[in-house]
Amino acid sequence: MSKLKAAVAAAAALTLVVVAGCSGDKSDGGTKGNAGNSSITVFNGSTGTIVENWNPFSPTLLQPTQGLIYETLYWFNFAKESDPTPMLGTAFSWDSAGKVLTITTRDGVKWSDGQPFSAKDVAFTFDLVKRTPAINASGLKLVSSVAKDDKTAVLTFAVPSFTAEAAVIANTPIVAEHVWSKIDDPAKSINPNPVGTGPYQLKTFSAQSYVMEKNPNYWQAGKPQIQNVRYVALATADAATAALTAGQVDWMSAFLPGLEQLLKNQKNLTYVNTPAMTTSIFTCAGAELGCEGPQTDPAVRQAIYYALNRDQLNKLAGGGFAETASPTLLLPERDKKWIADQANATTPGAPDVAKANQVLDAAGWVKGSDGIRAKGGEKLSMTIQTVTGWSDYISLNDAMKQELKEVGIEVKPTQLSWNEWNNNQVQGKFQLSLDSIGLGASTNPYFTYLKYTTVTTAKVGEAAQNSGNYSRYKNPRVDAAIAAATNTNDEAAQKAQYAIIQQEIVKDLPYIPIYVNSMLTEFSTANAVGWPTNENKYALPASWKSWDNGVVLSNLQPAK
Structure with missing residues (x-):
């Protein structure tokens, strides 16, 4: 059976899961051109069992909480x-x-x-x-x-x-x-009956899927026009491909191998690419805050940085869609004016094996008979986690495992459900984790560099703040510089402080950049129209993007 036929067969199985999970919600949607009975299905990257949490302040919230239910100023x-x-x-x-x-x-x-x-x-x-x-x-x-x-x-x-x-x-x-005012602990409540101002409100929830329905009190006249939005969890990239091509999913953001060929004969399907997130190796770096493992040694993090063959990784895992990253964790083109030292503007495409070996030798990591280094009885071996079904990241881990082995570093990839992966990052219960960085509250580097500050982190076992310093990185110079940048509205003064931060983080590398990953988003026009396009990017179209998700759904209309 071909891969596509197998995928279509998997989509049929998915239908059973969705219907069972929504206990009769299928009657709410699928009618074209009828706003009162319209429905679309969204996959936002969730895998495994869905854990309910509508707390908009929580690091483990369900993503539609921010944008569909709650809004900002x-x-x-x-x-x-x-x-x-x-x-x-x-x-x-x-x-x-x-x-x-x-x-x-x-x-x-x-x-x-x-x-x-x-x-x-x-x-x-x-x-x-x-x-x-x-x-x-x-x-x-x-x-x-x-x-x-x-x-x-x-x-x-x-x-x-x-x-x-x-x-x-x-x-x-x-x-x-x-x-x-009636919630005892706003940090820990899962807020089971959310009340917001957004375009949608919670209708039904199960561990396999949940449905949001139109908020009849929404303040934007005539919006939204889609009555019901169903969110589903999918297990693998093949399942995602299957769901999309078989018409079981209308909106998703996922790397799909051979995307252009896959969509070639699908008249209702299209995609946009808006790269803005830097795929990085998150390291649990702060031994002082409870991190354990070789990755707490800055020399190990530096060696990983130099040993990666990013050109190869883009070909093998990025599909050629990825763009060059920067060790400053800013975007080389968009944020050029904020990068103090142009020597740090971009990451190397080719590996520097000699440099990686030199760094590890100087730090006392010695190769053993099996080719893996050790120091003080500790083997240079670490686990790296990613989400089950994230095919590009799984490919990255497999390729990086081979690349890092050349310099005596052993990496053991593990795949987890999204909930477990995310909870590990939030709690600091990992050694290495594959994730992405970017898209703060604005394009000012301040919001990227908050991820390096002590105020946004916590000891291992305690929850770091939402999108905070999961690395447990602690550097007084960085803390002082971010505080100084906060105190001024002068761009030149801010640049001077960001230069200090860049000098420190390029040296310490608690987050090791790989590349600016493609942000591929796929849409179906079978049930809804009005999606963002390359010509009209009225919102960042990623299905998992907080705040923008509500804007996109508010602008859709049922297909005729």
């Missing part, structure tokens, strides 16, 4: 150069010192339970963040958060916070005071 489109788009906020302004931010909120907004939204909810949200360090993912130094009236919220910060602007207005989910 403003929204940034990373797919193109653009100004922030007003959402729950309509205006904002700083005082001259950058310590007081005044926000004007939108009229006529209701929560999904019908209660009115006001600036009091905004003030409550930021006060909740101030009182709960575990949900203060951006390390905001808030002094107070008050509502002057129903349309005006005033936030006061302890230090100038110009660089935190995007985190405040575009990356903080606004929650309802009448709901969250």
Whole structure:
């Protein structure tokens, strides 16, 4: 049986799983041109059992929580150069010192339970963040958060916070005071009955799939037009391919080998590529915070960096769609003005085996009879985790295993469900992990470099903040530089601080960049139209992208 025929057969099996998981929800969708009965299915990378969590502040939240259920004051489109788009906020302004931010909120907004939204909810949200360090993912130094009236919220910060602007207005989910004032622990609650202002609300949930339905109280007139959105978990890349080509999935973002050939004769299928995320080896680097293993040695991390054959990795795993990364973890082209030393603008394409060996020799790692190095009785052997079914990352691990063996480093790939993989990163219970970095609250490097700060991490076994410093990296110079960058609105002064950070992280490499991965997103027009295109990237189209996901779904219309 050919691979495609096998995939179609797998799709038939998937249908049974989806129907069983939704217990009758199939009647909610599939009717073209009928908004009241329209439905699409989304795969956002989830594999294995789905664990319920609608807490918009949690690092293990279900992704539609941010964008479909909860919204921010403003929204940034990373797919193109653009100004922030007003959402729950309509205006904002700083005082001259950058310590007081005044926000004007939108009229006529209701929560999904019908209660009115006001600036009091905004003030409550930021006060909740101030009182709960575990949900203060951006390390905001808030002094107070008050509502002057129903349309005006005033936030006061302890230090100038110009660089935190995007985190405040575009990356903080606004929650309802009448709901969250009754939640005992906002960091740990799974928020089983979410109430938001977004275009959708929770309809049904199971461990295999869940369904979001149109929020009848949504503030954007005439939106959304798609009544039901079903999210499913798939096991493998073959299952994803099967679901897409057999019409079982309408929207997904996944690397599919031979994508152009696969879609060649599929009249309803199309794709866009918006590379913006740097695929990297996350290392549990901080021995001081409880990390264990050879990867806590900076020399090992440096050797890995030099030993990788990135050109080969792109051919074998990236499908040729990947672009060159930077050891600064910025994007070489988009962020050129922020990269202080052009020698660090890009990663090497070819390996430097001699350099990798030199670094390890100098650090005392000696090759044994089996070709694997050791030091002080510890073998230079580490596990690297990725998600079951992520075929490009699985291929990366297999190829890197061979490349690193040449310099005496043993890497043991493991595949886990998304939930287990993510929880390991959040808790620091890993040695190496394959993931990607990028897409902070804005294109200012401040948001990328928060991932290197002590304030966004925690000891191993404790949860690091959402999208925080999973590496457990601790560097006082980096902490001081990010704090100094926060205190100024002067771009030249910020660049000087980012130069310090870049010098440190290029040396220490807690996150080891591989390449800027393709961001391939596939769509079907069988049940819905209005998807982003290469000509009209009105939102970053990835199905897993927080905030943008709500924008995309709000702009779809049922197919005629």
